[in-house]
Structure formats: structure tokens, C-alpha cells
Amino acid sequence: MPIKCNLCEAGAILKRPKTGDALCKNCFYFAFEEEVHKTITDANLFVRGETVAIGASGGKDSTVLAYVLKALNQRYDYGVNLVLLSVDEGITGYRDDSLETVKRNQQQYDLPLKIVSYEELYGWTMDAIVKQIGLKNNCTFCGVFRRQALDRGAILMKVDRIVTGHNADDIAETVIMNVLRGDIGRLQRCTAITTGTEGALPRSKPFKYTYEKEIVMYAYFKKLDYFSTECIYSPNAYRGFARAYIKDLEKIRPSAIIDIIHSGESLSVKKAVKLPTQGTCERCGYISSNPLCKACILLEGLNRGLPRLGIGKSHKERRKLNEMLAQKEEAGNEKTTPDNSRETTENASSEKSASGSSKQKCENCSCGQKCLAEKVEDLQLDRRKIDPALIDF
Amino acid sequence: MCSVQEGEDVSPARKEKIVEERTCMKCEKKAVLVTRVNDAFCKECFMVYVTHKFRAAIGKSKLIRDGESVLVGVSGGQASSCLLHLIQEGLSGRAHKKLRFKPGLVFIDEGATIGMSAEERLANCTQVLEIMEKTGFPCYLKALEQAMELEKEAFTNTADQTDTASVTSVENLTKLHRYDKAEEELLALMDSLKSVSAKEDLIKSLRQKILIDLALKKGYSKVMLGDCSTRLAVQLLTDIAQGRGAHVAMDTAFADNRCNDITIVRPIRDFSSKEVAMFNILNNVPSVFIPRITTKAADSVSIEHLTERFVTGLQAEYPSTTSNIMRTGEKLHTEKKSSSENQCAICQAPLDTDVPPSSALSAVRFSETVSRCSSVTLSIFSTDTACCGGGTCQSEGQKESECCGQGDGSCQSKESKLTRDEVESALCYACRLLIKDLGDVSKLPKHILDDISQRQRRTKMKSEIEDFLLDPSNTPD
Ligand SMILES: [Zn+2]
Ligand SMILES: [Zn+2]
Ligand SMILES: [Zn+2]
Ligand SMILES: [Zn+2]
Ligand SMILES: [Zn+2]
Numbered sequence: 001m002p003i004k005c006n007l008c009e010a011g012a013i014l015k016r017p018k019t020g021d022a023l024c025k026n027c028f029y030f031a032f033e034e035e036v037h038k039t040i041t042d043a044n045l046f047v048r049g050e051t052v053a054i055g056a057s058g059g060k061d062s063t064v065l066a067y068v069l070k071a072l073n074q075r076y077d078y079g080v081n082l083v084l085l086s087v088d089e090g091i092t093g094y095r096d097d098s099l100e101t102v103k104r105n106q107q108q109y110d111l112p113l114k115i116v117s118y119e120e121l122y123g124w125t126m127d128a129i130v131k132q133i134g135l136k137n138n139c140t141f142c143g144v145f146r147r148q149a150l151d152r153g154a155i156l157m158k159v160d161r162i163v164t165g166h167n168a169d170d171i172a173e174t175v176i177m178n179v180l181r182g183d184i185g186r187l188q189r190c191t192a193i194t195t196g197t198e199g200a201l202p203r204s205k206p207f208k209y210t211y212e213k214e215i216v217m218y219a220y221f222k223k224l225d226y227f228s229t230e231c232i233y234s235p236n237a238y239r240g241f242a243r244a245y246i247k248d249l250e251k252i253r254p255s256a257i258i259d260i261i262h263s264g265e266s267l268s269v270k271k272a273v274k275l276p277t278q279g280t281c282e283r284c285g286y287i288s289s290n291p292l293c294k295a296c297i298l299l300e301g302l303n304r305g306l307p308r309l310g311i312g313k314s315h316k317e318r319r320k321l322n323e324m325l326a327q328k329e330e331a332g333n334e335k336t337t338p339d340n341s342r343e344t345t346e347n348a349s350s351e352k353s354a355s356g357s358s359k360q361k362c363e364n365c366s367c368g369q370k371c372l373a374e375k376v377e378d379l380q381l382d383r384r385k386i387d388p389a390l391i392d393f
Numbered sequence: 394m395c396s397v398q399e400g401e402d403v404s405p406a407r408k409e410k411i412v413e414e415r416t417c418m419k420c421e422k423k424a425v426l427v428t429r430v431n432d433a434f435c436k437e438c439f440m441v442y443v444t445h446k447f448r449a450a451i452g453k454s455k456l457i458r459d460g461e462s463v464l465v466g467v468s469g470g471q472a473s474s475c476l477l478h479l480i481q482e483g484l485s486g487r488a489h490k491k492l493r494f495k496p497g498l499v500f501i502d503e504g505a506t507i508g509m510s511a512e513e514r515l516a517n518c519t520q521v522l523e524i525m526e527k528t529g530f531p532c533y534l535k536a537l538e539q540a541m542e543l544e545k546e547a548f549t550n551t552a553d554q555t556d557t558a559s560v561t562s563v564e565n566l567t568k569l570h571r572y573d574k575a576e577e578e579l580l581a582l583m584d585s586l587k588s589v590s591a592k593e594d595l596i597k598s599l600r601q602k603i604l605i606d607l608a609l610k611k612g613y614s615k616v617m618l619g620d621c622s623t624r625l626a627v628q629l630l631t632d633i634a635q636g637r638g639a640h641v642a643m644d645t646a647f648a649d650n651r652c653n654d655i656t657i658v659r660p661i662r663d664f665s666s667k668e669v670a671m672f673n674i675l676n677n678v679p680s681v682f683i684p685r686i687t688t689k690a691a692d693s694v695s696i697e698h699l700t701e702r703f704v705t706g707l708q709a710e711y712p713s714t715t716s717n718i719m720r721t722g723e724k725l726h727t728e729k730k731s732s733s734e735n736q737c738a739i740c741q742a743p744l745d746t747d748v749p750p751s752s753a754l755s756a757v758r759f760s761e762t763v764s765r766c767s768s769v770t771l772s773i774f775s776t777d778t779a780c781c782g783g784g785t786c787q788s789e790g791q792k793e794s795e796c797c798g799q800g801d802g803s804c805q806s807k808e809s810k811l812t813r814d815e816v817e818s819a820l821c822y823a824c825r826l827l828i829k830d831l832g833d834v835s836k837l838p839k840h841i842l843d844d845i846s847q848r849q850r851r852t853k854m855k856s857e858i859e860d861f862l863l864d865p866s867n868t869p870d
Contacts, residue, residue, distance in 0.1 A: 006764060006765055007764065007765075007766075016760075016764055018760055019760050019761055019764050019765075021764040021765060023764060027764070030763075031760070031763045031764045034759075034763050035756065035759060035760055035763065038756070038759050039751070039756065042749075042750040042751035042755070043751035175633065176630075176633070178721075179629070179630060179633055179718060179721045180707070180714065180717055180718060181717055182716075182717040182718070182720035182721045183721075184721060184724040184725075187721065193751060208756075209753065209756035209760075238711075241703075241707060245699075245700075245703050248692070248693060248699055248703075249634050249696060249699065251693060252588070252590060252693055252695065252696055252699060253588065253590060253635075253696060253826070255757065255826065256634055256635075256696070258636075258753050258756065258757050259634065259635055259636035259753075259822075259823075259826065260633055260634055260636070261753040262636045262638065262745075262752070262753035262754055262757075262822055263632070263633040263634075263635075263636050263637060263638025263639075263641075264633075264638060265638070265748070265752055265753055266638045266639035266745045266748075266822075267638045267639070267641070267725055268639065268642075268725060268726055268727065268728055269724055269725060269726075270724055270725065270726045273724045
């Protein structure tokens with residue numbers, strides 16, 4: 001017996017992954033669009049008269065986002081000018097194909113399109129970067145460069161705001177990643193619907209509460225044209241674990257994705273915990289919590305033949321770079337070897353803990369000296385600090 | 394789009410290859426164990442390290458006073474057995490600085506939740522009780538179904554009532570198992586919960602209620618639990634996955650002060666399960682294996698079970714997993730609300746449901762309304778999304794039932810059933826998920842329903858006198 005739509009007399013054609021309700025095609029479109037509209041209005045994402053750039057990759061999320069925003073802008077008269085903004089990473093067989101999709105979208109949706117390329121912005125295509133650094137950390141480069149590329153493209157197009165197609169699944173995954181990595185700063189920021197309000201262009205996620213599966217359903221039934229191949233330089237395995245975990249959770253309890261976002265939104269960080277303050281990059285003026293932004297460091301590394309520079313959290317590398325920049329010498333042949341980098345870091349930290357607290361007496365037991373347990377804790381703490389720096393060695 | 398964002402792709406260090414023969418990092422003897430990251434210990438140094446870690450955790454917190462009565466939860470499992478052994482050692486004259494609190498032990502039998510026979514339950518209780526009695530501390534035995542019969546609040550001055558099965562000898566064990574009616578109620582409640590995740594979550598809250606209740610009745614001011622870091626890391630991630638982000642800090646901290654009179658403490662929260670297991674082997678600490686609701690089940694049976702497999706799997710590859718997760722927890726805190734009306738009626742944690750319009754909770758509510766209530770469909774251009782109250786709308790048939798007629802708010806009428814909405818209003822986000830799985834809310838334990846009814850009456854009273862209150866936010870305690 002055919003199931004009837006929960007909302008009207010028509011026959012249902014799908015069960016909403018988000019709520020489990022059976023709906024017909026039109027009622028699903030309605031619910032999907034209304035939810036995005038509510039997300040936009042509740043968070044005051046749009047201001048009449050502003051120009052809003054949609055970060056368009058040709059993939060399903062940004063394709064559906066462009067379609068829905070155009071429809072909602074007409075239906076609810078937001079009064080914003082929508083434009084498409086694409087980044088050409090320079091990945092043969094992946095990006096050139098997906099950019100074709102974006103160009104078709106531009107015609108279908110009748111929206112202006114701007115494409116900025118890594119090559120014109122940085123002088124490097126991803127293909128060239130991979131050729132130099134291999135497949136291990138390419139996603140670091142891509143992530144950092146894309147973020148800036150979107151901003152720079154947006155400034156060229158004189159837009160007021162960027163919206164991206166990040167969906168609820170992406171955000172839940174990022175929450176889990178940041179918990180697993182103990183990164184409290186990012187954990188706190190990653191559920192914000194809009195980021196970068198100080199100085200940088202505001203960047204928002206209208207699909208924050210939209211399930212990936214429903215985006216696919218929407219595109220499928222609307223027959224939207226999108227490009228669905230994974231990046232050929234696929235992301236690292238660790239993120240894959242978090243992704244698989246979330247997919248498994250969703251099977252047990254479909255609301256898990258939203259539940260994780262609720263968790264992220266209601267986390268409260270101790271006041272004593274210091275979060276990095278944001279400044280601007282000395283070289284390019286981009287927002288950065290260090291004197292040089294990540295993109296400039298990565299670029300410097302590439303150009304000087306030290307591609308590991310800036311990957312991980314090695315402060316030693318950063319110091320080295322600063323020295324290098326100060327001396328303004330050619331350092332093309334200078335190389336760090338894994339062994340001595342590790343040694344120096346460990347020596348430095350053990351010296352610090354030894355000189356810092358060796359005279360203190362143990363307060364918790366009667367051992368009367370700097371006690372073993374604390375020493376071990378210190379050591380482990382130091383190890384934890386250096387761990388990320390050692391990843392790539 | 395590739396969802397990798399700046400700086401988010403750095404993954405923790407993978408496991409290093411462990412060298413066959415290791416020597417102790419403290420002395421030069423042969424190592425027996427490599428702890429969390431890569432520190433090897435010989436037996437003697439390991440014992441010193443573990444004992445010291447335990448004492449330091451208690452000492453540092455400055456929470457447990459000399460002579461204070463502390464109720465220790467014993468599950469029979471590895472971690473709580475390890476805790477029990479450490480307490481015994483610490484209190485003995487041998488210790489160079491004695492611990493000075495007065496422990497009492499309690500075991501809660503949860504056999505009813507997995508359909509164990511009375512004989513099996515008795516056998517388990519006997520085994521655990523044997524271990525507990527050897528310590529010479531006061532011992533209590535409780536069954537989870539007793540949570541169905543608890544009062545909303547325990548009064549310290551109601552001395553040993555008949556319904557507190559304080560059993561101190563094996564002969565009296567049978568006394569425990571006369572809670573037939575309570576057992577039936579618990580089973581009915583468990584049956585009407587569709588998912589194992591919800592069952593596990595509720596069992597946890599009921600267990601906590603029994604511990605707190607017993608502590609209050611018997612004059613204990615702290616409850617001590619043997620949660621190790623591996624366990625708490627799983628708890629933390631499970632919390633995140635179940636929408637308990639706001640409660641992460643309480644659920645995993647050294648001290649959990651969600652209940653006003655009793656603080657829950659976790660003195661071995663820095664111990665890994667590996668350290669616990671090694672400690673128990675080296676000291677011949679006995680433990681009892683008691684199956685739980687997810688024992689031998691598939692990974693996907695519940696959120697907690699899945700998370701446990703996920704964390705232990707990751708830990709094997711990336712040894713810093715547990716400590717990274719715990720590090721996240723260290724930096725978080727749970728804001729405690731002053732009034733008990735702001736506590737969840739089930740888990741007692743502060744309510745996290747007072748959220749702005751742009752939030753996951755209001756997005757969920759909207760999704761449900763927009764795909765269930767046809768009147769919203771008609772009012773497409775209206776921002777008003779109030780529900781129609783008919784058709785396929787979910788709130789159908791949940792009309793408030795009539796009170797017994799005593800308008801003074803003291804109505805105790807059994808007929809005045811709480812509606813689902815009323816129950817939900819007194820619950821936190823995660824416990825609302827639990828209730829969604831529950832067919833009939835009136836199957837909840839009496840103390841929870843009583844608590845919610847009382848809140849309802851008070852809310853009603855307050856709305857009646859609201860106009861005459863000078864400061865409406867001023868609530869009496
Ligand atoms: Zn319909
Ligand atoms: Zn820069
Ligand atoms: Zn000491
Ligand atoms: Zn040793
Ligand atoms: Zn709760």
C-alpha cells in the first residue's frame with residue numbers, strides 16, 4: 001500500500017532522513033527550503049542591499065545552495081545580490097571538470113561568476129605542489145590556500161559576505177575531530193554559523209542544520225547538475241575515522257548529527273583557558289593569530305624548498321623561518337632532519353621543567369621532593385605538546 | 394567541496410614501534426608496562442607511580458575531609474576493584490600518609506535489565522559482596538529496580554526504612570529480591586524504550602539516583618566512583634554524540650556537583666584502563682565479570698557501545714587519543730544553575746534547553762513542525778509556525794487532563810497524567826531524546842514524575858500570582 005504524504009493528499013516518495021517523516025516531493029521541497037529560510041532569518045545572515053558570494057565548487061552542496069538561495073531571495077525578497085565565486089586549485093581531471101559544472105550553473109541560475117586560481121594568487125597549482133611535497137600533507141595546503149583564495153576573490157568582487165555549502169554533517173564531523181585532537185579553540189569556533197566578523201569578511205553556513213542526505217535528495221529530485229567526484233588528492237585518513245563514526249551514529253540515531261551540533265553549541269569553556277588572539281599577517285594583511293599567516297608560511301616553504309614549513313605545530317620551524325627572514329639569506333639548501341629536530345625540542349622542554357619547578361616540594365604526599373608522579377605528568381604533558389610537531393617526521 | 398578547513402587536518406601521532414626489551418624510566422630494571430605515551434616502568438616504580446597518582450588526585454582536590462563518610466560505588470569490574478584496593482591500602486597503617494575518610498561500599502545489581510534469573514543475580518551479588526565484605530567497611534546492596542520506588546527527595550532523618558535493603562551478610566541477600574512489583578515496572582519501562590542507547594542512558598541516571606539517595610539516607614556526603622580515563626573518554630565522546638555537550642565537564646571531572654548535597658568524585662580518572670589492568674594483575678586484585686546490556690552485542694547496538702569501540706580502536710593506532718579527549722574535557726565547564734527547577738528531572742544536570750532562535754534545538758523543533766503539521770504548509774508566507782493541533786500533527790491527543798479539582802495546587806490525583814510536553818519541559822536536550830524513544834511517559838519512575846508534577850504545579854501557582862510579584866525572577870528555595 002502506498003504511503004501517504006504526512007502533509008498533503010499526495011503519495012509520499014521519501015522518508016526524511018532528518019525527522020523520519022514520509023513526504024511527497026513538493027512537501028519535501030517546501031520543508032527543505034523553509035528550514036534554510038529559517039536558518040537565514042534566525043541568524044540574520046543577510047542584510048538588504050549587500051552582495052553575497054556563494055563559494056561554488058561545482059559539488060552538490062554549493063550547487064544546491066546556489067539554487068535554493070536564488071529561489072529564497074526571490075520568494076522572501078532578501079534584497080541581496082548573489083554572485084558565484086569559484087576557486088581553481090589547479091587539479092587536472094578534478095577541478096577543471098567541476099569548474100565546467102560551475103560555468104553551467106552560472107548560465108542556468110543567471111548569476112555572475114568569478115574564478116580565482118591558486119596559480120594567479122600564489123604562483124603554484126595544487127598539481128605542482130603535490131609534485132613537490134607528495135600526497136601526505138597536500139590537504140593542509142589546499143585548505144589554507146582555499147580559505148584565503150575565497151577571501152581575495154570576494155574582495156576583488158567587492159562582496160560583503162561569503163556563504164559556503166558546509167552542511168550539518170560537515171560541522172558534526174569537525175566537532176568530533178576537534179574533540180579528538182583536544183583543540184578547544186577550534187571546537188568553540190566550529191559551530192558558529194558566521195565566522196570572521198572581526199576584520200575579515202563574514203563567512204556563513206546557511207546549511208548548518210541541513211543534512212547531507214537531504215541535500216543529495218533535493219538535488220536528485222530537482223535534477224540539479226552537479227559534479228560528484230571526490231578530490232583526487234583525497235583527505236587524510238584521520239578525518240575519515242571521524243566521518244565513519246558519524247555515519248555509524250546516524251544509523252543508530254538519525255538525529256545524532258544535529259545532537260552533536262547542539263553539543264558543540266552548548267559547550268562552555270573555562271574562563272581560565274586562553275584562546276589565541278587574532279591579529280593580521282605582517283606580509284599579506286590576512287587575519288592571523290601569528291605574525292605571519294599560515295598561507296604565507298606555507299608559501300615561503302614552497303618557494304624556498306622547505307615544504308614542511310608550517311605543517312603541524314612546530315614552533316621551532318616557525319622560529320627558524322623568522323631567523324631566516326631576518327637574515328635575508330638564501331637558505332635553499334638548509335634542511336631539517338627528523339632526529340635533531342626531535343632532540344632539540346625535547347631538550348628544550350625538559351630543561352624548562354627542570355629549572356622551573358625542581359625546588360618545589362610535593363604537597364600531596366610525604367615524599368618530600370619533586371615527586372615521581374608529577375615528573376611523569378610533566379613529561380607526558382611535554383610529549384603531548386610535541387606530538388603534533390612530530391607527525392610528519 | 395572538500396571540507397578540510399584551515400588547520401583542521403592535523404592528526405595525532407601514530408603509534409610508535411615499541412622496542413622489545415625496555416627498561417624502567419626511573420631505575421634501570423626491566424620494565425613491566427609502558428604507560429600512556431611511551432614511559433616504561435618496572436613493577437616497584439609502577440606501584441609507587443600509581444599509588445602516588447591516586448593520593449595526589451585526592452590531595453590536590455582538597456575535597457575529602459578527614460573523617461568524612463564516603464560512599465564508594467563498586468561494580469565488580471576492573472576499575473572499581475582497583476579503586477577499592479587503593480582505598481584499602483591508603484587507609485591501612487602501612488601507608489606513609491594515611492587517608493582519613495570513612496568508606497562505605499555499595500553494589501547495584503542491574504541484572505533485571507538484561508533478564509537475568511534470580512539465581513544468576515544472587516550469584517553475582519554473592520561474588521561481589523564477598524569481595525566487599527573482606528574490606529570490613531559497611532556494605533550495601535541495591536537493585537536497580539529500587540529506583541522505581543524511590544521518593545523524590547531522600548530525607549536524612551528518615552532512619553533505616555524497610556525499603557532500604559541494607560544488607561550486610563550473604564544470608565540476607567534474598568531480602569533484596571522481593572522487589573517484584575518494582576522489577577515489573579522497571580521491565581515495562583525498559584520494554585517501552587525502543588533503543589538500547591536510550592536504555593543505557595536511563596540506566597545510568599537511575600543508578601546515579603540510587604547512589605545519591607542511599608548516600609543521603611545513610612549520612613554519606615560524597616560518592617566515589619572508579620571511572621578510569623579510558624572510560625571517561627568514551628563517556629565524553631558519548632555525551633557529545635547524544636547532545637550532552639553542556640554536561641561533558643560534570644560527567645568527566647574529578648568532582649561532579651550536580652546534586653546539591655552530595656558530590657560525586659572520581660579519583661582514578663587519570664588512570665588508563667591499561668594501568669588499571671596492570672595494577673590488578675600485579676596485586677592479585679579480584680574482580681567479577683558481570684554482563685551488561687551491550688555485552689556481546691554488535692558495535693551498532695547503542696551509541697555508547699559504538700563510541701567505546703571507536704575510541705578503543707583509535708587508541709590502539711593513536712596512543713594519545715584518550716588523553717587528547719580528556720584534554721578537551723579539562724578545558725570545559727558545566728554551568729550550574731541555582732534553582733533545582735533548572736535541573737533535568739532525569740539526569741539532574743543543568744537544563745541546556747534555553748537556547749536562542751538560531752540553534753540546533755530550535756532547528757530540530759522547526760523541522761518537526763514543518764514536516765508534520767499541515768497548517769504550516771498553508772501559511773507559507775507567514776512566519777508564524779504555531780501548530781494546528783489537528784490532522785497528522787504530533788500534539789494530537791495530548792490534551793491536558795483535568796485536575797482533581799483542588800485548585801490550591803496540592804492536587805495529587807493519580808488520574809492527572811502528565812502530558813509528553815509537560816514531561817519534556819523538565820528535561821535536558823539529551824533526556825528529551827531519551828523520552829522520544831519512550832512509548833508511554835507515565836512508565837517513568839515515580840520520583841521523576843512526582844518531581845515534574847510538582848514543577849508543573851509551581852509554575853501554575855507562579856503564573857497565578859505573577860502580577861503581584863515585584864521581581865518575577867526571584868524564586869524561593
Ligand atoms: Zn505532500
Ligand atoms: Zn600572510
Ligand atoms: Zn610526592
Ligand atoms: Zn623502576
Ligand atoms: Zn537530562
